[in-house]
Amino acid sequence: MSDKRLTFKKRLHILKHRYRDKKMAPAFNAFHTFLFSPDETTHNGSHVRAVDDLKRTMNTVIMALVPVLIFSMFNAGYQHYSAINGFPQEFSVTEHFLTWDNFWIGVVKVLPLLVISYGVGLLVEFIFAVIKGHEVEEGYLVTGMLVPLIVPIDTPLWMLAVAVVFGVVIGKEVFGGTGMNILNPALTIRAFLFFAYPTWMSGDKVWVHGARERADQIAEGATNVDAISGETVLGFLAQNKGAEMSYSTWDAFWGFIPGSVGETPTFLILLGGLFLIFSKIASWRIMLSAVLGSLFMGLIFNQVVEMGWITETSKFYGLMSYEFWKHLLVGGLAFGIVYMATDPVTGAQTNRGKWIYGFLIGFMSVMIRVFNPAYPEGVFLAILLMNVFAPTIDHYVVRGNIKRRMKRLKNAVVLPKDSDQEAKELKAETV
Amino acid sequence: MSKDIRIKKGLNINLVGAAEQTTSKAVLSNVYALNLEDFHGITPKMMVKEGAEVKAGEALFYNKNREGMLFVSPVSGELVEIERGARRRILTLKILADKDQETLEHAVPDLEKASIPAIKQFLLKGGCWPFIKQRPYDIIADPDSTPKAIFISGTNTAPLSADLDYVLKGKEKELQAAINALSKMTPGKVHISIGRSSSSPFAELKGVELHKVSGPHPSGLVGTQINKIDPINKGEIVWTVSAQDLVIIGELLLTGKFNGERIVALVGSSVKQPRYYTTKIGTEISTFLYASGVNNENFRVINGDVLTGKKSSQDGHLGYYNNTVSCIPEGDDYELFGWNKPVFNKISATRAMTFSWLQPNKKYDLNTNTNGEHRAFVVTGMYEKVFPLDIYPMQLLKACMVKDLDEMEQLGLYEVAPEDFSLTEFICVSKQPHQKIIREGLDLLHKEIG
Numbered sequence: 036m037s038d039k040r041l042t043f044k045k046r047l048h049i050l051k052h053r054y055r056d057k058k059m060a061p062a063f064n065a066f067h068t069f070l071f072s073p074d075e076t077t078h079n080g081s082h083v084r085a086v087d088d089l090k091r092t093m094n095t096v097i098m099a100l101v102p103v104l105i106f107s108m109f110n111a112g113y114q115h116y117s118a119i120n121g122f123p124q125e126f127s128v129t130e131h132f133l134t135w136d137n138f139w140i141g142v143v144k145v146l147p148l149l150v151i152s153y154g155v156g157l158l159v160e161f162i163f164a165v166i167k168g169h170e171v172e173e174g175y176l177v178t179g180m181l182v183p184l185i186v187p188i189d190t191p192l193w194m195l196a197v198a199v200v201f202g203v204v205i206g207k208e209v210f211g212g213t214g215m216n217i218l219n220p221a222l223t224i225r226a227f228l229f230f231a232y233p234t235w236m237s238g239d240k241v242w243v244h245g246a247r248e249r250a251d252q253i254a255e256g257a258t259n260v261d262a263i264s265g266e267t268v269l270g271f272l273a274q275n276k277g278a279e280m281s282y283s284t285w286d287a288f289w290g291f292i293p294g295s296v297g298e299t300p301t302f303l304i305l306l307g308g309l310f311l312i313f314s315k316i317a318s319w320r321i322m323l324s325a326v327l328g329s330l331f332m333g334l335i336f337n338q339v340v341e342m343g344w345i346t347e348t349s350k351f352y353g354l355m356s357y358e359f360w361k362h363l364l365v366g367g368l369a370f371g372i373v374y375m376a377t378d379p380v381t382g383a384q385t386n387r388g389k390w391i392y393g394f395l396i397g398f399m400s401v402m403i404r405v406f407n408p409a410y411p412e413g414v415f416l417a418i419l420l421m422n423v424f425a426p427t428i429d430h431y432v433v434r435g436n437i438k439r440r441m442k443r444l445k446n447a448v449v450l451p452k453d454s455d456q457e458a459k460e461l462k463a464e465t466v
Numbered sequence: 467m468s469k470d471i472r473i474k475k476g477l478n479i480n481l482v483g484a485a486e487q488t489t490s491k492a493v494l495s496n497v498y499a500l501n502l503e504d505f506h507g508i509t510p511k512m513m514v515k516e517g518a519e520v521k522a523g524e525a526l527f528y529n530k531n532r533e534g535m536l537f538v539s540p541v542s543g544e545l546v547e548i549e550r551g552a553r554r555r556i557l558t559l560k561i562l563a564d565k566d567q568e569t570l571e572h573a574v575p576d577l578e579k580a581s582i583p584a585i586k587q588f589l590l591k592g593g594c595w596p597f598i599k600q601r602p603y604d605i606i607a608d609p610d611s612t613p614k615a616i617f618i619s620g621t622n623t624a625p626l627s628a629d630l631d632y633v634l635k636g637k638e639k640e641l642q643a644a645i646n647a648l649s650k651m652t653p654g655k656v657h658i659s660i661g662r663s664s665s666s667p668f669a670e671l672k673g674v675e676l677h678k679v680s681g682p683h684p685s686g687l688v689g690t691q692i693n694k695i696d697p698i699n700k701g702e703i704v705w706t707v708s709a710q711d712l713v714i715i716g717e718l719l720l721t722g723k724f725n726g727e728r729i730v731a732l733v734g735s736s737v738k739q740p741r742y743y744t745t746k747i748g749t750e751i752s753t754f755l756y757a758s759g760v761n762n763e764n765f766r767v768i769n770g771d772v773l774t775g776k777k778s779s780q781d782g783h784l785g786y787y788n789n790t791v792s793c794i795p796e797g798d799d800y801e802l803f804g805w806n807k808p809v810f811n812k813i814s815a816t817r818a819m820t821f822s823w824l825q826p827n828k829k830y831d832l833n834t835n836t837n838g839e840h841r842a843f844v845v846t847g848m849y850e851k852v853f854p855l856d857i858y859p860m861q862l863l864k865a866c867m868v869k870d871l872d873e874m875e876q877l878g879l880y881e882v883a884p885e886d887f888s889l890t891e892f893i894c895v896s897k898q899p900h901q902k903i904i905r906e907g908l909d910l911l912h913k914e915i916g
Contacts, residue, residue: 044800068839072804076797076834080884080901081891082772083479083625083794086812086820088838090805092845092895095818170839214842214896315816318847384846385858433861437876440699447699448614448654453583 044071061164065171089213093176095316099307100180100297100374104149106290107297108141109133111188114293115140115244118263122281132291144244145296147192148183155196156182159203163212174213174220174380175203181221181374184297185367185415186228187241189248194235198227218422219381222415229415237410239266242293265293268365269404272353273411287364298367308373317377320386321393325372326363328397333359336405354405362401371400371414381422385432392428396421471659471694473681475854477889479625479813481772482831483793485731487632489742492730492757498541498748499783500526500559503776505537505596507605507909510556518545523570523593523724526559535609538593540726540747542568558783561748572722577646585647592718596786597711598648601692601704603912604883604905613705615654615696620668620709621661621679623686624771624888626740628731628789630709633742634667640716641709642671647719648707649673659691668709684854689886693855698881710789730784732758734772734793735831736765749784751791760793766834768792773888774901797835805838812837815848815893841896849890857881859890863900866907871914874907884908 041049047067054063067073068090077084113132117123123131156179157171164171182199202224207216229236240246243265252260268287271280282292290300311317336355339345345352363369376382376396383392396417403413502510509530514520521542529535539545539561547560572592575584586609589595600607607613622630634641649656655675660666662680669676677695679685688706698704707715710728717725726747733740738759745754751767768775769785772792776785784791806819813830814820822830849859857878865873884901891900 044802048800068805071800071802072835072837073839074798074800075836075839076766077836078899079777080774080899081888082766082768082775082777082792082834083481083832083892084835084837084897085893086809086814086822086837087816087818087893087895088805088897089841089844089895090838091818091820092816094806095816098819170841172841174844212842214844314818315848316818316845320847379846380844382846384860386847386850389847429861433858433877436856436858436878439856440876440878443697444699447702449701450612450614450653450703452608453610453612 047071048074058165058168061168061170062161065161065164068170089173090176092316093173095314096177096311096374097180099310100177100184102303103184103297103300103307103370104145104180106300106303107184108145109137110141110290110299111144111244111296112137112140113291114242114265118243118246118265119261126291140244144188145183148186148188148190148195148296149180151192151195152182152199153179155199156203159200159208163208167212169212172213174207174216178203178221178224182224185221185225185295185370187236188244188296189241189246190228190235194228194232198224198231201227214380216380217426218419219375219378222375222419222422225415226419229410233409239264239270241265242267242295267294267411268292269354269411272357273350275347275350275353277353277357284361284364287361292365294365295367298370301364301369304369304373308369311373311377317373318379318382318389318393320389321377321382321396322372324390324393325376325397325400328394328399329362329368329372329401330359330397331394332398332401333357333362336401351405354411362404366404366412367414368397368400368404371418372397375415375418376421381425383425383428383432385429387435388425388428388432391432392421392425395424469677469695470662471677471679471681471685471691473679473685473690473694473854475851476682476684477815477852477893478623478682479773479832479892480827480829481625481794482735482829483733483737483740484626485628485733485740485742487629487742489729489744490757492743492745492749492754494563495746495749495753496563497546497750497783498539498543498561498563498746499750500537500540500561500748501783501785502556502558504786505606506905507603507912508537508596510537512548512556514545516545516548519543520545520561521568521570522726523572525593527556529606532609534587534590535595535606536591536593537596538570538724540724542566569723569725572718574719574722577643577650577719582650585650589647589715589718592722593724594715594718597707597715599706601689601698601706601883602880603908605912607705608703611703613652613654613703616648616652616656616705616707617688617692617695618656618658618668618707618709618712619686619688619691620658620666621664621686622771623683624773625683626731626733626790626792627686627771628710628729628742631661631664631666633729633731633789634709634713636667637713637716638667638670640713640720641667642716643719644707644712644716645671645674647715648705652705657691657695659686659688659695661686681854684852684886684889687885689881689883690854693857693881697856700875700880702880708787708789711787728789730754730788731790732793733790734765734768736761736793736795745784747784747786751778751782751784752780755780755791755793762795764796764798765793766796768794772832773892774885795831795833797833799835801835815851836897838895838897840898843896843898845895848893848895852889852893853886855881855886859887859900862907863887863898863903866903866910869907869910871911874911875915879904879907879911 206220206223312319340356399417400414510527511530525536543563546562549558598607659677743754862877887900
């Protein structure tokens with residue numbers, strides 16, 4: 036049979052066998068299994084298998100993130116032009132938001148972040164797979180999508196690349212790859228950026244495209260540009276300037292506010308969360324308990340203000356007096372709860388543990404957000420902290436099961452073996 | 467007091483090719499074979515040489531670690547081949563059947579008066595002991611031990627498995643005899659579980675503790691029933707016998723003859739007419755497979771059900787413990803974008819662009835494809851939905867993988883058998899071999915702790 040008559044599928048099959056046991060086999064297989072699900076069959080054990088695999092699971096999370104990504108591309112432009120020209124008086128979605136100008140800013144600023152995130156991250160994954168001789172694992176598919184959505188829009192690409200290398204290597208590969216890591220890789224990348232390049236990650240000049248550039252130009256003496264600022268809702272509150280803020284609660288809910296690239300559209304995040312719960316991919320226990328935890332902490336702060344324990348002169352007044360449920364609409368809380376806290380590898384793994392883990396994430400997020408003097412946000416720190424404690428939580432939950440078993444042991448009916456004499460008789464008679 | 471067991475966690479896997487309730491007699495096989503893999507953990511010591519003539523019920527070999535535990539031939543004939551593998555390990559014994567069958571007859575002890583050792587000895591000698599299994603470790607029971615209770619599942623919930631109500635019809639006498647003998651060997655009870663609305667022959671038996679179970683698979687697995695009725699603690703031993711093997715034990719007790727005959731369900735989507743056949747242990751599967759006809763060329767023959775069976779072949783033989791032979795298509799083909807396209811024709815435990823949740827009663831034609839590659843454990847909380855035992859499945863699997871004996875013991879490895887992990891293996895996103903992991907864990911624990 037000539038090569039021309041071979042189907043694409045057949046040709047790949049032949050190539051697969053040619054690559055088998057070669058160094059590059061994992062790299063080839065990664066592309067092959069992307070196109071075709073493999074021809075592998077079961078051995079003994081369960082001869083049939085359910086259709087779900089890790090690729091499908093990860094792909095479902097990516098699907099839940101796509102609306103957020105698209106929104107964030109428009110929002111990048113909307114925030115940029117609104118900062119220059121002022122927010123529109125009578126806002127209309129089609130006229131002011133879903134415009135080509137806005138989208139173009141997204142294409143220029145957001146897409147490169149995505150490309151760098153995936154490009155660098157997957158390259159590291161491929162290199163590790165080839166060196167260690169295991170298959171390329173799917174964990175980075177979600178991480179790569181999350182990373183551009185949780186950084187400020189003007190993050191330099193080289194900085195992101197460095198952070199991604201750090202996050203994938205130190206956050207994941209040193210532990211053994213997907214499924215073995217202790218910290219959420221996307222948040223490790225975020226934390227690296229935050230602590231290594233704090234000036235690029237906080238303040239009022241990083242959340243809107245162009246703000247920093249203009250500030251630099253003005254500092255150098257340029258007079259033909261106006262300074263633009265894009266303070267986040269939390270930023271206003273942290274400085275007790277809540278009254279100067281022009282964003283309404285609805286703006287925060289729909290996401291027409293400045294912030295990290297994809298953290299703002301609470302509505303779309305809510306839809307994504309519901310989709311993940313419906314498809315049974317993410318844990319509703321973590322999401323629900325995290326929401327409850329943040330509401331609880333918010334209520335405590337509101338109560339502190341109500342009791343008159345702190346006054347308007349306190350530097351915490353702005354954030355503490357912020358109505359408790361609004362915490363879910365601003366900053367990265369909703370995004371963190373839906374897409375980051377639910378990471379099954381780094382989160383608690385037992386059902387009861389998930390309730391505790393989620394609740395503490397919500398609780399800590401709001402607490403850190405209010406008390407953090409340098410940076411009014413705490414979701415990523417809260418989740419990373421709870422990542423570290425998740426195995427401890429699970430340990431105690433599993434101990435409960437073990438204790439139950441030990442208790443039962445008291446009533447165990449341990450019967451003696453037949454006496455040696457009887458056993459011998461048995462043997463003698465039967466041989 | 468009997469206890470009703472309601473299982474909520476689980477999954478019924480509805481497959482095409484359930485057996486129609488008609489039984490025909492399979493043609494007689496020329497060669498019968500015993501596959502030594504069926505007797506896990508047994509080191510065989512041959513008692514007859516290649517070429518020797520044996521009667522049905524005559525011993526072929528015994529357990530080297532427990533002299534006196536005999537394994538007998540299901541038919542009379544000539545031992546034509548002892549197939550050996552690496553390091554001369556015996557793999558298969560093949561017996562060329564005689565035209566006229568002769569059966570070895572033992573003197574039957576009077577069950578009422580006989581002592582426990584005498585009954586044990588009778589079962590050992592008669593070749594019926596291997597049908598009695600024990601937990602912990604899921605191995606053939608140690609005849610010198612005394613179990614705290616004996617458990618028998620009178621209902622099958624595994625996909626396409628034989629309907630026990632149907633195949634045991636009219637066997638009440640044998641069942642009762644076997645129960646009478648077994649109940650003498652334990653100071654505890656003989657627990658039998660039957661389906662909620664079944665007309666099981668077990669319902670009328672005396673001297674048993676009857677339980678009614680309901681709910682999805684694995685409610686019919688004996689491990690689930692033990693866990694709900696009287697879970698095993700460290701140091702305790704329970705025995706389990708599969709319902710159809712009780713008939714062979716009963717017949718030996720009534721007639722003194724070993725009769726390896728049983729009704730086998732031939733099922734699966736690769737079979738044209740799935741139905742029941744009367745045949746014998748060790749028979750060539752081809753003696754009834756082609757009588758029902760096959761739908762395609764490239765299919766897999768499984769000794770047992772699709773979740774726990776052993777891979778066999780078209781010229782393979784019926785296993786020692788099996789009453790189901792499943793034939794399903796091999797899935798050794800690629801599928802374009804199989805990982806992200808919407809799927810309607812396969813079963814899924816999620817709703818991630820998979821739509822089996824829309825039609826819970828639809829019957830599926832599954833093949834042996836793994837539907838994905840082997841990965842480390844990633845997803846959590848899924849196993850718990852199909853695992854009704856009071857055990858943390860993933861934590862136990864991980865303890866077995868890292869060979870942490872303390873952890874294995876504490877997390878409940880004594881209570882489980884590999885088959886209890888067949889459903890978690892089925893839905894596993896990471897395609898881990900759960901049953902193999904548990905089997906290796908049990909073997910290690912057995913070796914180290916004993």
